Amino acid sequence: MWLKGDTHLHTTASDGVLSREELLDACKKRGLDFVMVTDHNRHGVGEKSFYHKGMLVIPGEEVTQNGYGHMNIWGTGIPTMNGERPAGPEVYYDMAQKAHDAGATVSINHPFDKKFSWTVDLENFPADSYEIWNTVMHGDNMRAIDWWHGELLKGRRLPVVGGSDYHRDYAHITRLLAVPVTYVNAEENTEEAVLKAIREGRVFIANSPKSGQLMLTCGDKTIGDTVELAPDTAITLTVSKLKAGMRVEVFNNDELVYYHKAKVGAPHTAVLRDCKPGFVRAQIRYDYPALGKAIYKKAIAKIFPPDAGLPVPSFAWALTNPIWLTEKEETR
Ligand SMILES: [Zn+2]
């Protein structure tokens, strides 16, 4: 079943403004099925997963030191930094090892963030997933998505997630909770099943809980599954909600094999055939209108002045992890 959640949240245990109760109530109100609470170098919600008004709460911790990067650890029994910042890259390896020994899951956060980028070792670090979409969509996320696409082309199966990294709402930017939202195809709504689904890439990311769903299926297979190609293999793309002007793109490896620009707001579906071995992934993109671009440029000038003059890229509204395609084994 597809469950929606937020993988990256802060409380007053670190630098968030909501208490644990306030945060969990707000997440429940947003309609989430699961959350991971990931305070900086601390456990914000204890050691074990539990349910808050029916919503699964998975304990987490964001191992944080600026200059090295930020990494989330999710799961019962995760190791803790007890409020200390990691002294060097070796601490990240040590924490990842301890997390894996405890059966927990490790994810590298906002690797291309201009201020808090990952400098430890992106290619070889023993991560289970990568947060390529952190908070409101912006240029650093698009760089992360480009990097990920390049890794997929090298044949690496890297699962990706989104995380709102919620700390607080601001006067002019509100409703940041669960932006983006991460959908996970888990067998049941338990910590074990949700984390397993993430590690297996059974995930798509959408702008918010109200953005609708972006789905790829092939018979009874879906995102994260492997399909053995046959002459009649057909992959179905389903978009539950699309606004006018948005573009749907499907990549089969380095090739854009499907493109649709919405003239009106409506659901959309398509069937893709003749795919090549490798992967298929879908995304929705959009461009800000002129006013939105001006506001974005102003925000960037404030947050990261060196980027002030850069053109505003077109942004992702939703994206899927791949369906993997293999050649049919010869039978003789
Ligand atoms: Zn962070």
Ligand SMILES: [Zn+2]
């Ligand atoms: Zn964070």
